[in-house]
Amino acid sequence: MQQSPLRPRDLNPTPVSAPRIAVVVPIFRHSVLLAEAIESVLAQRAGFPIQLILVNDGCPHQETDLVCREYALSYPERITYLRKPNGGLSDARNHGIRHALAAWPSVDAIYMLDADNRLRPDAMANAMAALDAHPDAGWIYPNIDMFGLTWAGDYGGDYSLLIHTVMNICEAGSLIRRQVFDAGVCFDTSFKSGFEDWDFFLTAAEAGFRGRNIDNFGFLYRKRAESMLADSERDADAIRSEMRKKHKRLFSPRGLLELEQEEAPRYAIFLADRGEVLLTVDPDAADARRLPAAEFEQLWWRTQTDNSQHHMPPILVMTHSAVLEQLRDARLLHGVLWTMERRLSRHCFTALEIEPREAERIGWSEHEAQGTAGLNAAMLMVRPGTLAAIVRDSSIAWATGIASSPCAMPATLMRLQLPEALFSGRDGLYTSAAHDFVAMTARFHASAHRAALNHSWDWRNADIPWRARTQEISRVPTKADAAYPRVAGGGRDIGFVLPLVEFGGVERVALNTARAMKSAGWRPHLFVLEAQSCQFSAEWRETFESVTFLADANFSTWGPANSNYLGTDVPDWSRFGDQRHATAMLAWLDAVVNFHGGAISGVMGRLKRFGVKTALSLHLSDQSPFRRLVGNTYLGLAFEHAYDLVLPCSEQLGDWCHGMGIPADKIVPLLNAPSFDLPEGALARIEARRALRSPQDPLRVIYLGRLDHQKGVERLISIVEAAGAARLPVEWRLIGKAVLGDNAPEIPPHIAGLLEPPLTTPEGLADAFEWADVFILPSYYEGLPLTILEAMRSGVIPMATDAGAVTEVVRQGENGVVLSQDDTVAEALSALTRLAGDPDLVQRLSARARQDMHGRDWDGAVEPLIERLEIMQAADRRKK
Incomplete structure (x- = not known):
């Protein structure tokens, strides 16, 4: 990093000491309070030299210059005074950081101290000891102990980048390792209205660094009723919007899901047959963590008494390992978990019953379950906070009520019908999820740890409320009731969206396109928009990694329409409907192809902004009763801007698309071919x-x-x-x-x-x-x-x-x-x-x-689509 040119008025640019820490204090309009900050640095009790750098950011108060000069002249070996034209807080910090790194190779870390805050005498010694003890930490950040308006906030526990996306858990007054700056991380000077430190630490985290909190840091934050931070909060939405644009990958649905899986698993899946608990977002993720039931119970009690510092998966799922395997075989595991979680917005419980059917079909139904006797749940999902409320209920009325009638509490009951072939080789089906949950709550209720719930164990206020509801963070981009629980990881995932799956040509085109893409290394996923059942024979199960029903009563492929485009109805849902869940269902994918999904075109623009490549498969124009051409082709024209690619089934239809205004480079003909291979012989x-x-x-x-x-x-x-x-x-x-x-x-x-x-x-x-x-x-x-x-x-x-x-x-x-x-x-x-x-x-x-x-054949037909998608993905990677 190049040294900043020093002006003649910069005092003491080359002190004789070899400092290990440089404390940078940017100054603008804090001339009176500045002396307290300086004195607190000079009073540090540390076994190593500390250099203090005062950066006058063009402050209009002459008193600022006088105070800085007086101290610099009084402590020439410990204080450097730099002056610069006003450029804002970030620019002032960067100016001091560049000077420190260039002037003192001995500096291992830099501390940011605002001019109106101060430090306890052991703050730098404590922070540097923590940085030395934890070489994996990029910075050490404090709890927030305020004076003025008094408040003590606990920011303890493991650092979470996931939580950091929704709240600033790292104060600028952190000790930052030199390597963070050497990696090119600096304060963004375009942020002039606040949250500069929040953006800085997100940038550092994206560069691979992580923070670490220590309880005894010794940082003191001056809190006033009106301040720069209070002013920033008034513009918070606009500033957050800018941060989301800058850190697009981090704030994307895929990025948040990956962080949730890594740092804060959403589900605690209790496997009754194994006596163990699976902690995960995606049950198929390689890094899913397994705990013995007893260890899980200890972890649960710890979060009840210290829930600001420790994470516990907020959603409990009671089931059996054989149920998970059956849902995997049916390709329904992720879709079922997602739908059940969404239903927790209505009730404390969602129960799943599984039953066989003769045909090669899958289907589902649901209804309210209150008062129903004999619940035979293969899976029970419990709303966050419900278990804690039951355990705290001294009357144990909830537990005994559930025991006497499993559905005494309001619940959503989902019934899933699966082909009989998926039941073969299994010795009966687990149906005791509700009863096993009751047994667990009774055990927790009788625990000796329960008495600790009546006591407070920390003088600081728990100041990371998101720690107890991390499952809501991955919902932020789509605002849905649940983020789809699939962590993409490596590979390429593509969604095939259809209103129904029966015996039609469109469905067979989707199947064969998926087959060809799978053979080329893509992972195909099927999404059924409107139907509650579908054909799902062995060839579909072998082709698709998953199948998910949208299960949204508000969606209609061709619902009510109060507008039309060139004579074709534009469904109201596509323009004004509640699209949160449909968006969440698809937002984690690399690409999605709409096969005659009608109104689903309305979500494609949002998906495109999330980085999902969107494609529209076109097959034919319908005819009105008066033989006028209408239908999906014309709706596609209405939403053309939302699609990256248009896939006509014939050259003729491709020419029509171009003639109707679709740019030629968007049109990739996906020419129909026979939909099945001829059997041997x-x-x-x-x-x-x-x-x-x-x-x-x-x-x-x-x-x-x-x-x-x-x-x-x-x-x-x-x-x-x-x-x-x-x-x-x-x-x-x-x-x-x-x-x-x-x-x-x-x-x-x-x-x-x-x-x-x-x-x-x-x-x-x-x-x-x-x-x-x-x-x-x-x-x-x-x-x-x-x-x-x-x-x-x-x-x-x-x-x-x-x-x-x-x-x-x-x-x-x-x-x-x-x-x-x-x-x-x-x-x-x-x-x-x-x-x-x-x-x-x-x-x-x-x-x-x-x-x-x-x-x-389909391999040849799909090859141009695969090539185009891979070119688009490569271009995106070059932009990052």
Whole structure:
């Protein structure tokens, strides 16, 4: 660090001593009180030299200059006097620090003393002894003992950077190791309205240094009714805003979660079967701490009598290790903990019951549980402070009430339904969480430590109230009822957001995109916005690291709208709704992709400001009753600014996006491909089936998809009926179900008799396409249907209406049949007649369809997205 040029009026720039500590006193308008500060430094009882540096920051009072000169002349070997034009407190401190470091290589530490404060005689000896004893400490900070307006504040306990983000726990009057300044940390001169010291220590912490409190420091803080600090508090919100911008990573949801995991675990997860307690935010984090139950109990009692200095996880969770494993297997552990914690805002308890269901689905429900008998809780979560209140209740009415009727106290009961496959190999399910909690409270209530609760053990006032509610700190950025309990750590996490997960093409695009990203080293996570249950078969469980239901009754994908953009409703929730929980659910991710989530576009701007990369997957425009294009594509245009990337499913849709005003460099086509891999041996069977097809065989025609209006189901019915009336040699298979029930046309009984249930496994889908010669899709509107691509890969001739990007892959008379929107039924009947009578045409179109799909897969489709995301992340790293 370069030495500041000294002016002729600087006195004693080179004293003869070799000081170990330099005390820097910036001075502006404190001329009368200055003498007390100087005398307190001169009176230090230390076994090493201390150099005092007085920095006159352009003070207008002549008395300041007179006092400084008098002392500098009286103590020439101990006091240096520097004068400079007014630059503010930070500039004055930096001026003194630079001078001290340049002038005295012997200085090991620098102490900041404001001109109106003072020190007890042993303060520097005590602080330097602590710095020597703790080489890992970057600075030693005091408790706050005030005079004037008297107050004694206890800032003891382990230093917490997490708590430091919400309150300034380190007074500027701290002894700071030289290495902190050598690392380039200094006071920010842009902070002129207060909190300069708060910003300084946050900067030091980001550089890897940590503080340490000592009880007997000996610092005395002058407190007046009006002061610079009181003035700063009036501008506190603005100053904090500037600090959040400067320390963006530290104040981000991800940064706060990492600190919470490291310093102040949120959950104490009591594992009843092991007699141990897991202290953590993220149960899957490698640094989760495990304690024997007896040791946990001792820690709990210590925090009850000295809770300003010691941390105890504020949220108690009573459960069993087998329950945690089952929730992990279902990919629901983090989502369940998050939802249960949010419900603690309503009640003291949230209980979880788990039950099996036959289908490969997961789902949840919840209701108020007061008065319900026989609570079979696999997990019980307890609101912060509840256990302490129960233990302090001399009547033990709460504990006995819970024991006699587990839900005598108001609680939220969540019921989770899981596939039966997740219950196999487990000897029964733990259902005694509520009863085990009662047993624990009874044990605590009978403890000999309970008598200590009636006594006060410290003369100082506990002045770090956040120590008892650290779980609220990670909520600050989103203001949600709970921060999502996932600590990202290393790796890259990407969220896939869908309103529901059933059998639709959008869901299969999400699944295959996630698969491709997982194979490239990303960790995919599924978020279900509106539905309370979803399909979650083995392939979904194997692909996604987690699944979370938003579980917010206020959210609606396409809810009430009082405004529209180019004719498309803009849901009120996306603009004015309570978005706290949706934001918290996603804010910890590296990237998030919205798959037709409608109103969820409203949170993307906030996520983007948190550093999350946001992408919008586009598939198709819907049609209004008057055939006007509307829907998710137009809503995406309305929120285009909130997205880093737009992912159209076809080149055609990408061109449309550009034509509608989306910048070209935002558009990364994510071209649809077949949504499942063919099972082993399927290719050989397909070749044999096509080669051995007899000219006398009936034409096998298949429909596979949703039985909704969009798909032209009424057209399909007419085509089936017309082919039957014409006695065409056609054999039909109609596979699917209605998903959007309010739009589903009525199916005549004679057609309903042909219907088969939806196919969801690759084996089932491959068998169906292997059977067929023609795949028919008479849709009114589409994107680029996956079923067309899957059919063509198996040599099935696509017969589809000219909708969306169908003609991007289906070429009339070359590899399929394109039907017009105006005369669909007649054209379909004509094409079926021609194909049924021309086996060579069937063979030719089938072969070309297969050839055109060769090499079209999701790894190739997703590669441009992965490359773009990694370029964006690398650019962000360079900015830091």
